[in-house]
Amino acid sequence: MSSITAYKGHIVSPISTSGSGDYSFIDYPRGLMVVTDGKLTALGDFDQLSERSDLGTILSQVKIEDFGKRLIMPGLIDMHLHLPQVTQTAKSGQHLLAWLNRYIFPAESKFSDIDYARRIARWFFAELAANGTTLSVVFTTIHKEACNVAFEEAARTHSRVIMGKVMMDLNAPAALCEVTQESLTGSMEMARKWHGAHDGLLQYAFTPRFGVTSTPELLSGTGELWKRFPGTYMHTHLAEAREEIQTVAGLFPEARSYMDMYDRFGLAGERSVFAHAIHLDDGDLDCIKQRGAALAHCPSSNFFLKSGVFAYNRVRQCGCLFGLGSDVAAGPHMSLFEVMKDANFIQPDDWIEPRELIYRSTLGGARALYMDGVVGSLEVGKEADFVVLDPSAKTGVVDDILDQPTDEILSCLVFLGDDRIVERTYVRGRLIFSKALQETGNLASVNLAG
Ligand code: GUN
Ligand code: ZN
Numbered sequence: 270m271s272s273i274t275a276y277k278g279h280i281v282s283p284i285s286t287s288g289s290g291d292y293s294f295i296d297y298p299r300g301l302m303v304v305t306d307g308k309l310t311a312l313g314d315f316d317q318l319s320e321r322s323d324l325g326t327i328l329s330q331v332k333i334e335d336f337g338k339r340l341i342m343p344g345l346i347d348m349h350l351h352l353p354q355v356t357q358t359a360k361s362g363q364h365l366l367a368w369l370n371r372y373i374f375p376a377e378s379k380f381s382d383i384d385y386a387r388r389i390a391r392w393f394f395a396e397l398a399a400n401g402t403t404l405s406v407v408f409t410t411i412h413k414e415a416c417n418v419a420f421e422e423a424a425r426t427h428s429r430v431i432m433g434k435v436m437m438d439l440n441a442p443a444a445l446c447e448v449t450q451e452s453l454t455g456s457m458e459m460a461r462k463w464h465g466a467h468d469g470l471l472q473y474a475f476t477p478r479f480g481v482t483s484t485p486e487l488l489s490g491t492g493e494l495w496k497r498f499p500g501t502y503m504h505t506h507l508a509e510a511r512e513e514i515q516t517v518a519g520l521f522p523e524a525r526s527y528m529d530m531y532d533r534f535g536l537a538g539e540r541s542v543f544a545h546a547i548h549l550d551d552g553d554l555d556c557i558k559q560r561g562a563a564l565a566h567c568p569s570s571n572f573f574l575k576s577g578v579f580a581y582n583r584v585r586q587c588g589c590l591f592g593l594g595s596d597v598a599a600g601p602h603m604s605l606f607e608v609m610k611d612a613n614f615i616q617p618d619d620w621i622e623p624r625e626l627i628y629r630s631t632l633g634g635a636r637a638l639y640m641d642g643v644v645g646s647l648e649v650g651k652e653a654d655f656v657v658l659d660p661s662a663k664t665g666v667v668d669d670i671l672d673q674p675t676d677e678i679l680s681c682l683v684f685l686g687d688d689r690i691v692e693r694t695y696v697r698g699r700l701i702f703s704k705a706l707q708e709t710g711n712l713a714s715v716n717l718a719g
Pocket of ligand 1: 351
C-alpha cells in the first residue's frame, strides 16, 4: 500500500527551466505538497489543488501536516565537506598546508579507532540534518573501517550522501600515508560495497585528497577505477592555495597546470567534483566546461584560510557547473545559509543575488552532481527532500517577512539565515531532523530511526 502525506505551508522553490541562468522560482504562500512513497506527486496552491477531483478525495483521507506560515523549501546541497574535521572547526591562523599539518592530519589519524570514528560520524550526520542539508559530498579519512562506519551511520540516519575513503600515498604523515596499491584496492572494495546502497541514497566517490599527497600511479589508477564503476563520483581539491599549486607544479612538471594534471589522469568528467578551484586560467575553465566536471565553491573556507577569491562571474560566464560547499572544518560553519552569505561577501566588487545563491545550494548543486532529475527542487516527480524553515527564530527578522515578495524572502534567508531557522529536515519523505523533538530530548527517536 502506498504511503501518502500532504504538507501545507508557504512553498518556495527554484524550478527547472529549459534555458539556463534565469533562476526561476515558484512561490505559493498557501501551498500544498503531496508526497507519495517519498516522491512529490502534487504541488501548488492549496485552494486550487483541493478543487482537483482526483486530489479532493485523497486529501480527505490522508494525514495533512500543517506548517502554517512556515517556509517549505528544497533541502540544501553541500558539495564539499570533511566528516573527520568536525572536531577542528574554528582553528584559525594559518594557510592551508600549515593548517593541515597542525590540526587536520592529527585529527584524521584518530580515525584508526573505530569507536571514535563511529561517535564522530554520528555527530556529523546529526549536524548535517540539523542544518537542513539533505545531500552532501563528503571526505572521510584514509581508514577503510572508519569509512565503512560512516556509510553505516549515513544509512541508519537516512542521510543522502556521496562519500568516499580518502586516498593519500605521498607527503602525508606516516599514520596517513598508504601503499598505492592498497589505497586503490581498498577504494575499489568500498565502491563495490556502498555505491547505490540504502536504496540509492548512498553513492561512492573516489577521493584522492589533492595533487600534493598523490603519486602519478595513485592518480592514474584512480582514473582507471573511476571508469570501471559507472555512476560513481570523483572528488578532490583543486588550486586552493598558492603554496599547494607550486608544490603540484614541481611534482607534475609535464602538466600545463594543476587542472591539466588531473585531466591527463582521466579525472575530469561528468560526476567529478573539484573543491575550491580558485586560481584557474581560461584554459582550465574551458577544460572543466568541456568535460562536464563540477566545481564546489567554498567561500567561508576561502575567507578562513585566506586562500583567495573564487572567480565567480568568470566561472558562471564560462558555463561551468558549480555549487556551494561548506568545507567544514576550513569552513567554520555547516550552515549553507552562512556559506551563501559569504559567497556574496567575499566578492570585492560584485553582488551575487540571493536568488542565484539559493539556486546554487539547491537545484544548481543538484545539476552539478547530475542529480537534478531526482532532487534539488520541489517539483512533481522528484524525491521529497525538503526543509521546514521558521525565519522568525532568528533575531533581526521582521515578523511579516513571509508576506513579502519572493526576492525579499530569499534575501532574508541568505543574509540572516543559519541553523536556528531550520525546524525540520526530510529526506525522501522521511523526517530526519525535528527541532521540537530535539528540544524535548526525543531527537534520537527521529534522527537515528531506521
Ligand atoms: N586540501 C587538501 N586537503 C584539504 C582539506 O582537508 N581542507 C581544505 N580546505 N583543503 C584541502
Ligand atoms: Zn576540503
